[in-house]
Amino acid sequence: MMEYNRPDSLTLFEMPLPPKRFLAIGAHALSERMLQLISALALRQHVTVLDCGNRSNMYAVAKLIRPYTPDPVSVMNNIRLSRAFTCYQVLAMIQATAKYPLNEPLVLLDLLATFLDEDVELKDSQRLLTHSLNLLTQLSHQVPVVISTRQIPVIAENRIVLLEQLKASVDICWEEPLPLPTSQELQLALF
């Protein structure tokens, strides 16, 4: 396998990742960048992906790795993933992952997506997230745990507490900078 050392591929966290909890926050749960991260990790080693927001576009990953390996099948097989579509399933998926010792980095895509479901009472979302984060803390002693999420949308702003809870639970947090104001907003009108 070719060595993957393109420095611009991972602008968020320095590689190799230490066993810590990383959080990346941005629009669309930074899907594109997280898929780049997964590709970079898969080119080096095995990686476990827990997709909590239906963001694991493996076609995109296959395209990303293709220029860097003559054996894309092996690289794609380095990725072990599962998807969950409710916060109950997210917790169960993390529990199943934590049941056995983990040797490879763990990436969680769009962790909070299902916890924002208004059909689930906030206190239940909080309880399930607390359980999930405790398990992720345990896992981070063994392997790096990278979590992505998006900003809480306006319609779910009463759930901002979930993002705060998540932020408080990680070692390193990276937030996508807000877009710069347009030139019209920066430039004062002459008259």
Added chain:
Amino acid sequence: MNHTFTGWLLDLYLNQQEGLSLWFISADDDSRVCFRQHFPLSFYVSGPNENLRMLWKRISGHPDVLSLSRQRKQDVFEDKLVDVMAIEMESPASQVKLFRDIEQVYPDLTYYDADIAISTRYMARFGIFPLALCQLQVDENGVIQSIQPLNDRWELLPELPPLRVLQVSPDADPNRGAVKSLLIHSDRFEMRLALDPQGSYLQTLDQTLTDYNPDILVTDWGDSWLIPFLIKQSEAKGIPLQLNRDTSRPVRWQKETTYFSYGHIIYRPEEAHLYGRCHIDRKSAMMWSDYSLAGTLEMARVTTLPIEKAARVSPGQGISAMQVITGLEKDLLVPYQKRQFEEFKTGLQLIQSDRGGMVYQPITGLHTDVAQIDFISMYPAIIILGNISPEVPLPDGLTPAHEDLGVVPLTLKPLYEKRVAIKQKIRTYPQNHPMTDTLKERAQALKWLLVVCFGFLGYKNARYGRIEAHEAVTKGGREVLLRAKDVAEEEGFEVLHMYVDALWVKKKGSNKPEHFTELIKKINHRTGLTINLDGVYRWVAFLPSKVDPRIPVANRYFGVFQSGEVKVRGLEARRRDTPLWIAAVQKEMIRFLGQARSKDELEDCIQQAFNCYQQSLRALKAGLVAPDELVINGKVSYALEAYKASTASVRAARQMQAAGMPVKPGMRVRFVYTKGEPDVTAWDLGKRVDPADLDSAKYIELLIRAASSVLSPFGVSVDILREWSLSDALQLHLPAVLALSQG
């Protein structure tokens, strides 16, 4: 002393004393009778032993708990039996209350059978469903001692009760203008009740409800306007109005809701539910335009959902109820919160498994003598044939990996067979037989249940859903379509297009239905599924992408069958947001084209279609089209504050919001394009819009696009059509337009 009663079940709901209240229509004397019934029931809890022991201590001795026991039962997602605590409760109401209490204290325990609708439980225990003919033993206090069904859900032509249906509608759309009277209609009488300030209409309506005593109250805007209005007026004027048959209860209100379903955000307004009779608001009844009352009643019968609910909810909820019944009948635990996540896969396996239906892009342009062949209910048939269910091993392709049918195919099989039987029955009737429409509506209701069953396998909250089972169905579908394609090509047919469950094929000299009989027979044999000839087109046009005319688009076509019937898919006329007038012009143009019996006759017909376009364009430019014909039926999918870009629908919605009319996600917003600022006017504000105020340029562009969809297969490009249409030329000549398009 017990007595025997025979009648049809109309309504069933909880009561605090005996457990259930059940309303029947007597089969002997046409009376409407309410009985009560004790209905003890159990739910189950599993989890760590120490937690279960704490729960045991907490609830043993509870006055409504009849018994607590340790049992071993089957969770559909577990390989082995699960140890559970069975909690037997005195009544359904006490079960609901206790479950809510203990769930607060022990949220981490796993609960089963905890939130099953009472109608579903009742069906599973007694085989009784809405409008089932039943025989009861009732004691002197009106309490049912035993009950048994005299027919079942799958009966083709069941004996139905003589239902009394009363229709009540305002004389105008209350969102658009002032309602002046109520229109009342039944099989016995019709009347118009003026909304007089004294409120005498309330007295008349109340008297009508008492005298006629309807079983079903069918309204327009009943949920959102009529019933709230009537209750408010009744209270304000002090004139009693008894909408319920059960006079001890007020109207039950179900909260408004917004939810995501099949790619759309849907808004459902607050619902008014009655006790002892059923209220159906045609404007809230999701599928009313598709299958009307007969289909709604069929939906209620087979799904066991209460009639009021069956009218309003999506067919997915019906399928869910049916699967739960099957699960209960098989003594499977019904999970409260499903925790089953996807099995771990490699990246490559996900690419290989997570695919949809097979699409083979069409060869764009005009084709003659083309047959369309469709698999009948393909996905349900694959689920049954391949025995695809979450709890059984999944098939590889179409060959089942397990003999005994799982919950999902077991649920679907009788449904599928009933629909086929109804369709066969329709074929035995002569044309215009009085039963035909009713049977068609019933078949349509069953079709919708079958349509959603596949999607429901992958739905996050489906109790018996599993993503791998969902993927197995699409895999089977792709396999089936490829086999059909192989057969067609072996038989010398050219395959022009394939779309999930349908193929469009042609062969020189094959232009009659019998020319395709052998092909169909061979596909049936090779796939094990039933394929059907939808028809032979005189001609069909597959359209390209609007963005890039070199790219074909699946499922965007129109054509004319040999019978003269026109089929249109993916065009503006099929879209809900296209103004009625634009859709009508497009349909009319296609109708002209449909008159061509052969390719040779098409030229004249194209000219006629083109003339139709010209006339319509002139009318639009001259301001002769009424604004209400140009209303756009938009939609907002999110709360308005969440929108960064302001679309026309959002701008219209903001006008409504500013006028004190709340707009919720999923709501439809009607508007017209107007000149100047604001550039849209929300239609439901009720403002008068003059034709001269309309932004005719916007509507001309919509008309050009709709017309070009129809004319593009004949060489008229949208750019040339636009250029000519926007010029001041009084007369457009088709040959000149064609020459320009091609040149």
